[in-house]
Amino acid sequence: xxxxxxxxxxxxxxxxxxxxxxxxxxxxxxxxxxxxxxxxxxxxxxxxxxxxxxxxxxxxxxxxxxxxxxxxxxxxxxxxxxxxxxxxxxxxxxxxxxxxxxxxxxxxxxxxxxxxxxxxxxxxxxxxxxxxxxxxxxxxxxxxxxxxxxxxxxxxxxxxxxxxxxxxxxxxxxxxxxxxxxxxxxxxxxxxxxxxxxxxxxxxxxxxxxxxxxxxxxxxxxxxxxxxxxxxxxxxxxxxxxxxxxxxxxxxxxxxxxxxxxxxxxxxxxxxxxxxxxxxxxxxxxxxxxxxxxxxxxxxxxxxxxxxxxxxxxxxxxxxxxxxxxxxxxxxxxxxxxxxxxxxxxxxxxxxxxxxxxxxxxxxxxxxxxxxxxxxxxxxxxxxxxxxxxxxxxxxxxxxx
Numbered sequence: 001x002x003x004x005x006x007x008x009x010x011x012x013x014x015x016x017x018x019x020x021x022x023x024x025x026x027x028x029x030x031x032x033x034x035x036x037x038x039x040x041x042x043x044x045x046x047x048x049x050x051x052x053x054x055x056x057x058x059x060x061x062x063x064x065x066x067x068x069x070x071x072x073x074x075x076x077x078x079x080x081x082x083x084x085x086x087x088x089x090x091x092x093x094x095x096x097x098x099x100x101x102x103x104x105x106x107x108x109x110x111x112x113x114x115x116x117x118x119x120x121x122x123x124x125x126x127x128x129x130x131x132x133x134x135x136x137x138x139x140x141x142x143x144x145x146x147x148x149x150x151x152x153x154x155x156x157x158x159x160x161x162x163x164x165x166x167x168x169x170x171x172x173x174x175x176x177x178x179x180x181x182x183x184x185x186x187x188x189x190x191x192x193x194x195x196x197x198x199x200x201x202x203x204x205x206x207x208x209x210x211x212x213x214x215x216x217x218x219x220x221x222x223x224x225x226x227x228x229x230x231x232x233x234x235x236x237x238x239x240x241x242x243x244x245x246x247x248x249x250x251x252x253x254x255x256x257x258x259x260x261x262x263x264x265x266x267x268x269x270x271x272x273x274x275x276x277x278x279x280x281x282x283x284x285x286x287x288x289x290x291x292x293x294x295x296x297x298x299x300x301x302x303x304x305x306x307x308x309x310x311x312x313x314x315x316x317x318x319x320x321x322x323x324x325x326x327x328x329x330x331x332x333x334x335x336x337x338x339x340x341x342x343x344x345x346x347x348x349x350x351x352x353x354x355x356x357x358x359x360x361x362x363x364x365x366x367x368x369x370x371x372x373x374x375x376x377x378x379x380x381x382x383x384x385x386x387x388x389x390x391x392x393x394x395x396x397x398x399x400x401x
Contacts, residue, residue, distance in 0.1 A: 005065070005090060006074045007081040009104035010034075012180025012201060014041035022102045031068050034076030037201070048074070062093060080106035084126045084148055107203045108146045110178040114185065115205055122146055125274075130302070132157045135206070137271050137299025139167055141216060143208040152197035155204050159193035162206075165297065166214035173205040174198050217298070219271050221245065223264070227298065230290045233261035235325055235350065238376040239394050244268055246348045246398045247321045251275045256319040258309045258337060259283075259326020263291030269321075270300035277302070279316050281309035283327075310336035318342050324349040328356040334363055341401045349397045357395040369399025 006025050011017045018026075026032065026042065031049045039050045054060045065073070081087030083106040091099050112119045125135050126148040135158060138145050147158060155174050162170050168191035175185045176199035188194065189209075210216075217223055222241030228234050235243060243265060247255065251273040257266035260280030270276045280303060282288045288305045295303040306312040310333055322337045328351055338347055347369070351357040364371050375393040379386050 003070075004073075004098050004100060005094060006072075006100045006102065007077055007087045007090060008074055008102045009077050009079050009081050009085075010038055010041055011079055011104045011110075012177045012183070014180070015043040017104065017179065019102070025102065026074055028072065029074040030071040032074045032076060033064070038076040038078070058089070061089070065094075078107070079104050079110075083108065084124070084128065105179070107148065107178055111146050111175050111203050111205055114175060114178075115173070117144055117205070124148065127154060127158075131296065132161050133296045133299060133301045135161065135299065136165055136297070137219070137274070139165070139170075139206075139208050139299070140219075141208060141210045143206075145206050145208070147204040147206060149198075149202050149204060152200045152202065155198045155202065156193060156195065158204055158206075159190040162190040166211045167208055168211055169209040171207040171209065173207075174202050175205065176202045178203070221268050221272070223268060223298070228262040228264050228267075228294050229297075230262035230287065230294070233287065233326075234264045235261070236376070236391060239350065239374075239391075240264055240268065242374065243323065243325075243348055243350060243396070244272070246396065247323055247346055249273065249276050249321070253320035254278065254317060256281065256316065256322045256337070256340075258322060258324045258333070259328075260291050260305065261287060261326060263294050263303065263305070265323050265325060266291075266303055267295050267298050267300055270295075270303055271298065277304075279304045279306060279319070281306050281312060283308045309333060313337075313340050316340075319345060321346045321348070328359055329353075334359065338367065338399075338401065343401060345401050347397070347399045347401065351395040351397075352392045360395055360397040364397055364399070367399060369397050372396050372398070 008022045026046055029048045033051050036052050077085045077087055080103040081101050087101050108124045109119055112122055123138050123145045125138050125145055127134055128148055128150050135147055159172060170190045171187060172190055173185055173187040177183045221244035222237050225237050249269050249272045252275045255266055255269045255278040257278055257280040260282035263280045266278035266280045269278050280291050282291060291305050295301055313336055318340055320342055322341055324337055327333055341347060349360060351360050373395045376391040377388040380389040
């Protein structure tokens with residue numbers, strides 16, 4: 001494989017926008033990889049072989065790089081290669097010491113410059129090769145965010161998603177061909193968004209406005225129970241908040257939600273940070289389908305749903321944390337969760353029956369961990385008065401491997 005790869009960021013302004021250093025590198029290299037659109041922006045004086053990316057790219061990338069060993073190789077990227085770009089993939093594949101990156105301004109920087117928004121305070125959500133519903137986790141009243149589009153259909157799909165999820169009055173601004181000769185922008189509410197597609201090279205700025213009566217959803221643990229559709233099989237709000245606290249999500253970590261029910265624990269784990277991942281294991285096909293719907297509605301469509309545990313454990317990536325909310329009394333389940341857990345990982349299990357509570361007590365005696373028991377009371381009408389209605393008491397095991 002080639003010893004070093006130079007990644008050059010190029011904007012919609014093409015060759016004229018390149019620094020002298022970046023232009024010189026492209027003039028002196030032997031092979032240039034990039035999209036057809038990017039390669040077309042090169043100056044006529046560039047004599048290097050121009051090779052468009054294959055489709056699909058990722059499976060072919062390593063072999064493509066190996067085929068150009070011992071040549072001066074350059075890769076073109078849009079704007080800043082390390083901002084949701086090919087540079088990130090190449091750094092992971094080759095290592096930083098074999099990569100030289102010459103960035104341009106990112107599309108988010110250019111969009112914020114046009115809008116007068118502070119870059120450091122403006123979240124960016126990429127829906128390139130991701131469901132547009134990914135945006136929903138970042139949507140809240142008063143939020144401003146930049147969405148990196150997959151193509152010209154993205155703004156229209158985004159407007160529909162916002163309408164369907166109680167943010168139809170949000171203002172969308174599409175910025176096309178940023179910094180290029182064909183740059184233009186236009187705005188409308190999500191509710192009134194036009195049907196025609198946008199230019200394929202676009203980003204969308206969103207100013208979030210909730211519909212009247214729309215419930216406020218926090219990214220903190222403990223969403224309202226009503227936020228989750230299903231048959232009522234879910235960890236209730238107060239217990240869910242305590243359970244997420246015990247699981248202690250950290251950016252980039254993976255959770256196994258065993259006995260997923262409505263998927264509430266895995267969904268809230270993923271909502272805690274965009275890089276958090278989760279796999280829900282659920283025996284019921286109907287509930288598996290509902291978990292997928294809930295995850296999409298709440299902005300984490302990347303949640304993976306697998307069938308029965310522990311049969312599916314060997315096909316899943318080992319977790320940093322495991323929550324067992326159902327199936328505790330199934331023989332060997334708790335031990336299988338423990339054995340698959342990464343070193344230093346956390347196991348949290350909730351029991352509501354005498355049998356499952358006894359299992360946690362016995363398991364804790366053998367393996368350690370902390371046991372705690374709590375009960376939630378909710379105020380409910382009693383005739384013309386109000387009374388405290390007890391929920392089922394919960395016994396919780398928290399253990400670190």
